Amino acid sequence: MVNVSRETDSIIVQEFEKYRISLDKLEKLQKFIYFLTEQNKNHQFVSRNDVPTIWKRHVYDSIQLMFHVKHYNIERLTDIGSGAGFPGVIVSVLNPHLTVNIIERKQKRCTFIHSVINQLDLFNINLYCRNAQEIKEKFNNVVFRAVGNSEYLNKIIDSVVADNGLVFVYQNSSENLIGLSMDLCFDYIIPGENNTRYIVSYYNSK
Secondary structure, eight states: OOOOOTTSOHHHHHHHHHTTOOHHHHHHHHHHHHHHHHHTTTSOSSOGGGGGGHIIIIIIHHHTTHHHHHHTTOSEEEEESOTTTTTHHHHHHHOTTSEEEEEOOOHHHHHHHHHHHHHHTOTTEEEEOSOGGGOOOOEEEEEESSOOOHHHHHHHHHHHEEEEEEEEEEESSSSOOSOSEEEEEEEEEOTTOOSEEEEEEEESOO
């Protein structure tokens, strides 16, 4: 059994064990969360109301993406609008062989993520500090955790996702919200909450 801090609970531990998260990876996650909560006192990277439940609302939520990473045997993943590094930093810790591109337009968040990369030796992360639509490169496996309206999301997808590339969207419903070819819908419930969450995979084809 992996030992975790008092912020976590048995359900989180089960999730660590399900994905065979080793002690060294858990320690990196703990260092990341400690650093985030300290920095969050001066820079609100996550809602202060979320800090007491950060392992559930952000770490647990991010870990669920590993279902798709394993199912599609993904080797390169792009996280757009990563914020404080969810899910990009989490999946990079869990899978050091996975190349993770993090695209974040806000400079303070980029500075924070850059510090995390150096502190935790997460050299499988490529950090892009710019607006996603300014990047000329097209990506094949792209995740959106914090999604605005579907029209704005589709504009970004058109700009950065390769034809027939995979798009993973965190959603509060299982419906097709963006009009692309839906493939898989993975559902789960965050511990302590009643609402079902979904990570839906789409192919970038109409």
